[in-house]
Amino acid sequence: MAKANVAIICISKKALLELLCFPGGVIHDIRTDPEKWNPDEIEIVLEHPDLPEMEDGYILLKINPMYIKHTKIVEDEEYSRIERLSVKE
Numbered sequence: 001m002a003k004a005n006v007a008i009i010c011i012s013k014k015a016l017l018e019l020l021c022f023p024g025g026v027i028h029d030i031r032t033d034p035e036k037w038n039p040d041e042i043e044i045v046l047e048h049p050d051l052p053e054m055e056d057g058y059i060l061l062k063i064n065p066m067y068i069k070h071t072k073i074v075e076d077e078e079y080s081r082i083e084r085l086s087v088k089e
Contacts, residue, residue, distance in 0.1 A: 021084030022048045
């Protein structure tokens with residue numbers, strides 16, 4: 001039997017929203033494409049004022065936010081911060 005280093009990662013919705021730079025948002029769903037066994041991306045249905053306004057019943061837009069990672073080294077310790085640059089359709 002093959003072995004792999006694998007686990008289920010648990011993270012609170014609030015922490016995930018902070019990591020994605022959408023604080024105060026609401027996560028409605030997290031999913032992968034059921035047609036793919038090993039998808040390159042996950043889909044997060046997210047509600048936040050920075051996202052386009054949609055009417056009920058419409059197909060949701062797929063958005064690919066752009067991020068930049070700021071890193072600073074102080075006394076051999078690395079400190080990083082993620083910043084969302086924009087939300088693009």
